[in-house]
Amino acid sequence: SAVLPIATVGEKILAQHAQAVTVFDVSIQSLADDMLTTMLAANGVGIAAPQVFSSAAMFIMASRPNPRYPDAPNMRPVVVINPRILETSTQMELAEEGCLSIPDQRVKIWRHAQIKVQYHDLNGNLISDILVGFVARIFQHEFDHIQGITLLERSN
Numbered sequence: 001s002a003v004l005p006i007a008t009v010g011e012k013i014l015a016q017h018a019q020a021v022t023v024f025d026v027s028i029q030s031l032a033d034d035m036l037t038t039m040l041a042a043n044g045v046g047i048a049a050p051q052v053f054s055s056a057a058m059f060i061m062a063s064r065p066n067p068r069y070p071d072a073p074n075m076r077p078v079v080v081i082n083p084r085i086l087e088t089s090t091q092m093e094l095a096e097e098g099c100l101s102i103p104d105q106r107v108k109i110w111r112h113a114q115i116k117v118q119y120h121d122l123n124g125n126l127i128s129d130i131l132v133g134f135v136a137r138i139f140q141h142e143f144d145h146i147q148g149i150t151l152l153e154r155s156n
């Protein structure tokens with residue numbers, strides 16, 4: 001597994017819509033492995049394929065407690081492929097987010113408190129889940145990356 005270069009703001013790939021994954025083969029598995037290695041090296045709690053210059057609709061979420069979110073759950077990294085947000089709560093929460101592609105910036109962002117999501121895992125199985133709190137926040141942040149949206153387009 002390799003630490004890949006991370007695209008920073010201004011790179012056009014960050015503003016592009018990622019492409020759906022249709023073949024769940026070894027190349028997708030090795031990309032996921034490199035994304036995980038890269039995320040861990042950058043001390044992130046998530047990373048999306050466009051951030052490592054790949055236009056695949058895929059990201060990793062890996063919540064862990066941290067100074068900003070001390071009650072965040074400690075979770076094993078989850079590989080999310082072809083993500084969909086099926087339902088969103090009306091209730092919103094405001095919190096600070098960082099972005100590996102926008103170094104040294106913290107932006108307060110409104111996010112849905114709860115979301116119903118659907119995605120494929122690395123084996124191509126369809127997963128449905130309801131996410132709340134910090135994990136829901138990470139999913140929405142990474143989902144934005146798949147749509148070509150960063151914190152800079154969301155900050156208010």
Ligand SMILES: O=C(O)C[C@@H](Cc1ccccc1)C(=O)SCC(=O)c1ccccc1
Nearest residue numbers: 043044045046047066097098099100138141
């Ligand atoms: O740029 C990314 O997608 C990774 C990003 C994920 C994220 C952080 C905070 C809220 C939502 C999504 C990061 O991991 S930023 C850097 C970081 O290590 C961090 C930032 C805030 C809290 C915990 C970690």
Ligand SMILES: [Zn+2]
Nearest residue numbers: 098099100101
């Ligand atoms: Zn980001």
